[in-house]
Amino acid sequence: MTRARLPNRRLAATFEFEAAGLRYTATIGRFADGRLAELFLSNHKSNSAADTAARDAAIAFSIAVQHGADPETIRRALCRDSQGRASGPLGRALDILVEEQP
Numbered sequence: 148m149t150r151a152r153l154p155n156r157r158l159a160a161t162f163e164f165e166a167a168g169l170r171y172t173a174t175i176g177r178f179a180d181g182r183l184a185e186l187f188l189s190n191h192k193s194n195s196a197a198d199t200a201a202r203d204a205a206i207a208f209s210i211a212v213q214h215g216a217d218p219e220t221i222r223r224a225l226c227r228d229s230q231g232r233a234s235g236p237l238g239r240a241l242d243i244l245v246e247e248q249p
Contacts, residue, residue, distance in 0.1 A: 222241040
């Protein structure tokens with residue numbers, strides 16, 4: 148599938164959250180029809196291993212979604228603890244987005 152390009156200028160929403168005791172910031176962008184199109188993640192400790200891993204995960208997620216992957220399928224496939232809570236920042240950010248849907 149061909150990558151669905153986003154406009155150079157677009158609206159974004161930013162929120163903060165915690166995962167595994169670390170603070171993260173997420174910024175999301177959507178396609179014109181409202182579907183999730185991109186996700187940026189960063190850790191409060193810039194250039195740390197946690198920051199790099201979160202940024203890389205978000206980049207891979209964004210590329211996959213822009214090539215037609217289903218964000219919900221990715222969300223459900225990510226690591227979870229025994230209570231079903233997301234283990235990493237990408238999963239936690241996606242869970243927050245699902246929780247906030249009407």
